[in-house]
Amino acid sequence: MRVMQRAVADADKEERRQALLDAAEAMFVEHPERVASVSEVAAAAGLAKGTVYLYFPSKEQMLLALHERHVMRFFEAVMALLDGPGPVDFDAVFEVTRKHLIRMPGYLALTSRCFGLMEREIPMETALAFKMRVGQTIALAGTALERHFPTLAPGTGVLVFLHSYALIVGLWQLLHPNERFGAAMNRPELRLFKRDYEHDVEAALRSLWSGMTAIAPSPPRKKSR
Amino acid sequence: MRVMQRAVADADKEERRQALLDAAEAMFVEHPERVASVSEVAAAAGLAKGTVYLYFPSKEQMLLALHERHVMRFFEAVMALLDGPGPVDFDAVFEVTRKHLIRMPGYLALTSRCFGLMEREIPMETALAFKMRVGQTIALAGTALERHFPTLAPGTGVLVFLHSYALIVGLWQLLHPNERFGAAMNRPELRLFKRDYEHDVEAALRSLWSGMTAIAPSPPRKKSR
Amino acid sequence: MRVMQRAVADADKEERRQALLDAAEAMFVEHPERVASVSEVAAAAGLAKGTVYLYFPSKEQMLLALHERHVMRFFEAVMALLDGPGPVDFDAVFEVTRKHLIRMPGYLALTSRCFGLMEREIPMETALAFKMRVGQTIALAGTALERHFPTLAPGTGVLVFLHSYALIVGLWQLLHPNERFGAAMNRPELRLFKRDYEHDVEAALRSLWSGMTAIAPSPPRKKSR
Amino acid sequence: MRVMQRAVADADKEERRQALLDAAEAMFVEHPERVASVSEVAAAAGLAKGTVYLYFPSKEQMLLALHERHVMRFFEAVMALLDGPGPVDFDAVFEVTRKHLIRMPGYLALTSRCFGLMEREIPMETALAFKMRVGQTIALAGTALERHFPTLAPGTGVLVFLHSYALIVGLWQLLHPNERFGAAMNRPELRLFKRDYEHDVEAALRSLWSGMTAIAPSPPRKKSR
DNA sequence: AATGAATGAGGTTTCATTCAT
């Protein structure tokens, strides 16, 4: 029985908690189509199954914590941009989005797989607390966004995030590259699905934002990949 | 052992197949948060568990068939509109969308739950064939759409459908009403999530289309609910 | 995968159900100190783990069913005696008791292990229904007993069974032969526990009955083993 | 990490040991239907899980120690009565029994739950030593009892204790009030199980003793509750 | 001595799928 180094200090424990989330995320990146079992996650973190339950009350709550980490990191970055000194336009926001959301491989897999899935077996109070934390964060970001886009009516900033988020997640589900099909995707009939997800999402978001903010839906100034 | 009337003629068999899909759909409508088990579906169709496997090679493929039926019915309706005699604008398309997609409760639950989920255990050829059929249908609809919206560049009609579809599915996941929270959703901090899905989706689609077709993102002429 | 002969007819199913109870009982006889796992019971019955759940909704309910079978068989035998043509005295009742209760190896092990243990995880309605069935059976036997022991005040016949039962179970727990101690039990200090359970239980019951029925607590007419 | 004051002196250690037993007993009183986990017991004693293993080699042996404490305290009280100056009759002994055994809520729960259960994983020598200590104590009490009940044949005093003990434990298992059934216990079919345990046990013991000592099974002189 | 983080065997239950009837 090989026993892992113990996390005694609170900081160490937090680190280990994060390591478990890292492991779970890695499993999602590797196999976006399935939710790893608890033992797999534990093994990936170099820990034993039971140890996971020292850090999370249940598997579902571990996944919820991972999801929250994703969301919060994204909005931290958004807020850093919006509260920062520089000018903010669609491209700036999209840049943050691309980095923290679109290109984070585990993010969308978890998000789309666990919407609703997660809120089933999770204690209601836990689920509500999660929703409240996230809701307030998004509300803040929405308000901040309105400061930079004067055409946004008050209260619609939050909608921009909501709709954009939905579009990103939805498109990912439609288009996310599926390696298993490999060369077969080159058949002409499948052209439709062999799209460049990142490019598409940018175009779609630009359209959406242009509709919502009445800015011109001009094409990106440069190829943005 | 009560034995169901046997389906001998091909037409009877098709009918029974559809009955199974109907049953599966009904289960989704009733419990959008979980995938019914095979025996539940069979029982709901008045058949026995084993019989399902006479009509579908696996559970996953049954769900895929249901999904395909959804998609095809929607696009049939879209094509009927686009190929019909009348004028076509956003509102007309949205009306079809509302009826065949947004208000079909089982549709979105299945779609969001099974994107990717399904492609896992499904034989590659089956999955590809499905994708090809759907892809061609969407391509046709896209071309037809371009005839009615002259501002759409060639090849972008299909994108309108793709992006709209993504937006609808994504928003549903974010906002679809979750009965289990009940009164708790009235807390002010949760205001953000207590939205009117149908109204939001119309607004979001209007914004997206306005961006994509350069039509004016004007509000609906009348309250559209 | 070796598949067991299928039980299709209701009679076959009941037989298989009984076979599972037999298997569970056999495990108790072999290892009275532990409750066998579901797989062990299934394997002992020549079935797969999952099959057990076709016949019992849960492990606990299987054990409860076994317990009920024990109790019912015992009271059937008692009723056969009490309703029979012959005269009935303590010795006659004890003889039935010895055969169906004291010498049934799995009976007492299960009973003492599962009193209270079982009623924890069992649906309340199930537990109540069980109690009601058993309660009525004992009440019947109590009334029948009063017919044969005129000194029993009305309503006390049932108490005779209750107290006797308690005495038997309690004594078994104190004295049931524990093979693991083997020769060590011969140490003089352990003389107290190296009793003859069956003989003791007879003496104790005789004392109890003599007190309850005011019959003479005379020793058995002949060595009763 | 809050570290408890260390127990260095032997007296302190014994005190801590007793505190653990107190805690375990308290858990039994609170939840007679389940055996508390080691960490629950430790927490109830204000100690950490690992500390338990400084005082007891295993959980089972801790429970055995608690059981032994119960038994010994009871027999101490019995001996105090029997060796005391006053006259001794059934009522006097029953009074001690009621106080130290019948009304000790944790006592019977532990006893019935752990008979046999405990002797499984306990080293044989430990189990034997326990049995020997208890055996000698009971033997002493039995002899003392014979001094007060001249009708008891030599060597039968110990049997009175053994059988009484069995009756008390057995009846408790049958009748101990089960709160979870609540109002449902008022159904007429369940009348049988809705007995007054303490009253019943007195009546049963009186019958048993009357049979064993040939004293008259007269009812208690006054309502004994 | 005291702690509590880490372990992992062990147990119950679900359910997609097979196949004898």
Add this chain to the structure above:
DNA sequence: CATGAATGAAACCTCATTCAT
């Protein structure tokens, strides 16, 4: 064709025990 009994691979979670700190 239709049935549903049988299967057994997963999966989650608990908790007694160990041992580094």
